[in-house]
Amino acid sequence: MKATIVTIGDEILIGQIVDSNSSFIAKALDKIGIATHEMLSISDDKDHIISTFQKLQNNVDVVIVTGGLGPTKDDITKKTFCEYFNDTLVEHPEVLEHVTQMIEGIYKRPITQLNIDQALVPSKAKILFNKMGTAPGMWMEYENTVFISLPGVPYEMKYLIENEVISALIQKFERPFIVHQTLMTYGRGESMIAEQIEAWENNLPAFIKLAYLPSPGRVRLRLTARGTNESELKEAIKKQVFTLTPLIYDIIVGFEESDTIEVVLGRKLKEKGFTIATAESCTGGKIGQMIASVAGSSNYFKGSLVTYETQSKINVLGVLKATIENHSVVSEQVAREMAVNVKRIMQSDFAVATTGNAGPLKGESEEDLGVVFIAVASPNSVFVERFEFGQPREKVIDRAVNKAFELVYKEI
Amino acid sequence: MKATIVTIGDEILIGQIVDSNSSFIAKALDKIGIATHEMLSISDDKDHIISTFQKLQNNVDVVIVTGGLGPTKDDITKKTFCEYFNDTLVEHPEVLEHVTQMIEGIYKRPITQLNIDQALVPSKAKILFNKMGTAPGMWMEYENTVFISLPGVPYEMKYLIENEVISALIQKFERPFIVHQTLMTYGRGESMIAEQIEAWENNLPAFIKLAYLPSPGRVRLRLTARGTNESELKEAIKKQVFTLTPLIYDIIVGFEESDTIEVVLGRKLKEKGFTIATAESCTGGKIGQMIASVAGSSNYFKGSLVTYETQSKINVLGVLKATIENHSVVSEQVAREMAVNVKRIMQSDFAVATTGNAGPLKGESEEDLGVVFIAVASPNSVFVERFEFGQPREKVIDRAVNKAFELVYKEI
Numbered sequence: 175m176k177a178t179i180v181t182i183g184d185e186i187l188i189g190q191i192v193d194s195n196s197s198f199i200a201k202a203l204d205k206i207g208i209a210t211h212e213m214l215s216i217s218d219d220k221d222h223i224i225s226t227f228q229k230l231q232n233n234v235d236v237v238i239v240t241g242g243l244g245p246t247k248d249d250i251t252k253k254t255f256c257e258y259f260n261d262t263l264v265e266h267p268e269v270l271e272h273v274t275q276m277i278e279g280i281y282k283r284p285i286t287q288l289n290i291d292q293a294l295v296p297s298k299a300k301i302l303f304n305k306m307g308t309a310p311g312m313w314m315e316y317e318n319t320v321f322i323s324l325p326g327v328p329y330e331m332k333y334l335i336e337n338e339v340i341s342a343l344i345q346k347f348e349r350p351f352i353v354h355q356t357l358m359t360y361g362r363g364e365s366m367i368a369e370q371i372e373a374w375e376n377n378l379p380a381f382i383k384l385a386y387l388p389s390p391g392r393v394r395l396r397l398t399a400r401g402t403n404e405s406e407l408k409e410a411i412k413k414q415v416f417t418l419t420p421l422i423y424d425i426i427v428g429f430e431e432s433d434t435i436e437v438v439l440g441r442k443l444k445e446k447g448f449t450i451a452t453a454e455s456c457t458g459g460k461i462g463q464m465i466a467s468v469a470g471s472s473n474y475f476k477g478s479l480v481t482y483e484t485q486s487k488i489n490v491l492g493v494l495k496a497t498i499e500n501h502s503v504v505s506e507q508v509a510r511e512m513a514v515n516v517k518r519i520m521q522s523d524f525a526v527a528t529t530g531n532a533g534p535l536k537g538e539s540e541e542d543l544g545v546v547f548i549a550v551a552s553p554n555s556v557f558v559e560r561f562e563f564g565q566p567r568e569k570v571i572d573r574a575v576n577k578a579f580e581l582v583y584k585e586i
Numbered sequence: 587m588k589a590t591i592v593t594i595g596d597e598i599l600i601g602q603i604v605d606s607n608s609s610f611i612a613k614a615l616d617k618i619g620i621a622t623h624e625m626l627s628i629s630d631d632k633d634h635i636i637s638t639f640q641k642l643q644n645n646v647d648v649v650i651v652t653g654g655l656g657p658t659k660d661d662i663t664k665k666t667f668c669e670y671f672n673d674t675l676v677e678h679p680e681v682l683e684h685v686t687q688m689i690e691g692i693y694k695r696p697i698t699q700l701n702i703d704q705a706l707v708p709s710k711a712k713i714l715f716n717k718m719g720t721a722p723g724m725w726m727e728y729e730n731t732v733f734i735s736l737p738g739v740p741y742e743m744k745y746l747i748e749n750e751v752i753s754a755l756i757q758k759f760e761r762p763f764i765v766h767q768t769l770m771t772y773g774r775g776e777s778m779i780a781e782q783i784e785a786w787e788n789n790l791p792a793f794i795k796l797a798y799l800p801s802p803g804r805v806r807l808r809l810t811a812r813g814t815n816e817s818e819l820k821e822a823i824k825k826q827v828f829t830l831t832p833l834i835y836d837i838i839v840g841f842e843e844s845d846t847i848e849v850v851l852g853r854k855l856k857e858k859g860f861t862i863a864t865a866e867s868c869t870g871g872k873i874g875q876m877i878a879s880v881a882g883s884s885n886y887f888k889g890s891l892v893t894y895e896t897q898s899k900i901n902v903l904g905v906l907k908a909t910i911e912n913h914s915v916v917s918e919q920v921a922r923e924m925a926v927n928v929k930r931i932m933q934s935d936f937a938v939a940t941t942g943n944a945g946p947l948k949g950e951s952e953e954d955l956g957v958v959f960i961a962v963a964s965p966n967s968v969f970v971e972r973f974e975f976g977q978p979r980e981k982v983i984d985r986a987v988n989k990a991f992e993l994v995y996k997e998i
């Protein structure tokens with residue numbers, strides 16, 4: 175079972191937007207045992223689309239196309255489907271009713287010809303009804319390949335994948351099993367981990383693969399097993415995780431891809447009935463925003479005081495003017511006062527604070543670019559660590575955010 | 587001049603990470619007039635890489651490969667280069683010295699065999715020296731195609747593109763001109779804009795293309811001209827922008843891709859000498875974080891008070907308990923007090939506040955899921971608007987953030 179994902183759109187080929195649709199689709203396919211053989215991004219051009227279809231025809235089982243639909247895209251995918259499958263466009267009454275309802279009922283404006291044209295679909299296509307938007311998805315079968323066309327708008331594409339495409343694929347194809355498990359680690363580099371677990375890795379059976387997925391401050395270790403017996407695969411993965419864990423127990427925060435540090439931290443806080451608050455300078459509120467991005471975070475997140483300006487550290491957080499004058503605004507002492515004071519102001523059990531020079535220019539301190547102090551206050555104590563995160567600005571912010579999570583997670 | 591960008595890595599094909607490298611590379615190529623014909627993501631597999639190279643050989647001028655380098659990737663790209671170009675690996679003394687320096691000097695640990703192996707490179711390759719990491723880039727020419735291999739770590743890839751690859755491509759190839767201009771618009775949908783500017787769009791000359799790039803709350807309109815005379819192209823684009831602008835002047839915030847609303851807002855604040863602060867509930871600090879993400883924002887950003895918990899709205903922001911009891915926490919009145927109070931506490935000229943139900947569960951209010959109130963306080967006044975952003979949670983947050991920027995931008 176092999177699939178290829180094709181993204182249509184010049185905006186991707188000139189680097190104006192990053193294609194995140196393909197990743198979402200690949201993950202959904204992977205879960206039902208369909209391997210993505212390739213991902214392709216091509217232009218909004220009929221000939222390019224047709225030559226791509228010709229190359230894929232009978233070489234993969236499924237082709238999922240996103241983009242090239244909708245009024246301002248000239249519905250190029252729909253027209254290309256007609257040409258490639260030797261078909262014509264016909265008006266689809268249910269789709270027309272839905273489009274009319276969306277435009278007149280929700281957007282509260284009269285329907286136009288552009289909108290009406292969205293209800294034209296190739297006569298041989300099975301329609302994948304798009305409740306989230308006006309461009310319908312389409313399913314066409316030709317010889318040994320299924321072609322599926324989806325709108326490029328992420329919310330609409332996701333809706334169709336989850337509610338129409340996956341169930342139809344499950345019904346159509348027999349599939350092998352793919353079992354993944356991802357260990358989430360924080361605070362150690364890829365090659366150091368590789369050396370630590372080398373002997374274990376060399377002993378992995380051939381049907382299990384290990385991948386290292388590093389990003390600033392963290393590495394995900396992914397185990398993948400492929401085969402025909404799902405329970406055997408699960409058992410084999412479990413066994414490997416069992417022997418791997420003791421080797422790196424000090425850096426593991428979770429055992430699932432969804433166990434990001436903000437999720438794991440939230441779970442821990444909820445379990446123990448603790449609350450948290452942040453006081454942020456150079457991280458600009460990103461730590462708090464990540465805590466808040468988790469559904470249910472209102473149970474344990476009190477809030478953040480983002481004191482970007484020096485004066486606001488004094489006025490809002492009550493950092494002593496003398497501390498700033500004696501130690502500069504980027505200092506251990508200021509970070510400490512920020513954490514202790516936000517904990518008191520927000521009446522939280524834990525607090526984390528950051529102050530640093532993200533760059534590109536030096537601020538009001540004598541510390542080098544990239545230096546960040548992170549303070550963690552817990553019910554009975556407070557500690558501060560100093561880090562050098564280098565440059566550029568975004569890297570400093572990302573690494574400071576991940577490090578702050580790591581420190582506060584370990585403390586709780 | 588055509589290029590294809592190839593990303594190597596199973597982690598992309600199973601949807602575990604989104605490939606943002608290709609987008610960065612495409613943008614850099616586009617700037618120097620090299621069109622990206624296709625982007626491809628393929629597996630960490632030698633046969634897959636070789637068959638891809640064979641298909642691209644002599645069909646495109648440049649192939650840029652990222653990923654598949656480094657100790658934990660088994661340096662698959664390097665080995666495949668050797669096989670494809672019939673070459674062998676040799677130790678590169680300068681690279682070895684650099685790797686040794688990085689490991690022993692910066693990471694402060696003894697060098698291992700895995701590290702030493704990184705200095706092995708194909709003998710025919712021109713080395714692209716990677717100051718940011720231990721895996722070198724490589725440049726190989728064969729018949730009519732240049733193959734360039736870069737590490738997959740974004741900071742390292744970016745460094746090599748900016749400091750080595752682009753200048754080498756400029757020297758090697760004669761290139762046509764591509765001129766882009768992007769109009770950044772906020773607050774109106776794609777199809778409504780399309781109808782408004784239809785007559786103008788139909789009159790565009792054939793060498794100029796228009797693309798609509800929608801995301802929650804905003805649409806970017808991109809004009810692209812291709813040809814041989816750069817100044818003529820620039821002039822033609824300028825003329826079109828001049829006639830387009832009056833048609834949608836009320837929604838345009840900028841005329842460059844980099845004119846995101848947080849950048850444009852920052853510029854306006856700086857010009858007028860105003861400062862800003864935010865008080866956020868459902869947006870979790872994202873508005874403040876975006877303001878802070880702009881270099882130089884310390885000139886006008888005072889900070890944010892993220893009062894996620896109801897009690898913290900009272901304690902930190904001084905919202906009256908009676909207001910919350912009488913109107914509920916998601917209400918016009920609470921948003922208004924949040925904006926007015928944060929402006930006073932942070933001593934800023936402007937302030938923006940949000941309170942709403944992002945979902946997926948209802949919070950402590952009677953408003954529907956997706957309802958958000960946004961308040962903007964300016965030196966002499968304050969106003970509040972109510973929005974219904976639907977679901978899911980991320981969409982509500984994104985739309986609220988963009989709408990808040992739009993409202994405060996217009997007010998200033």
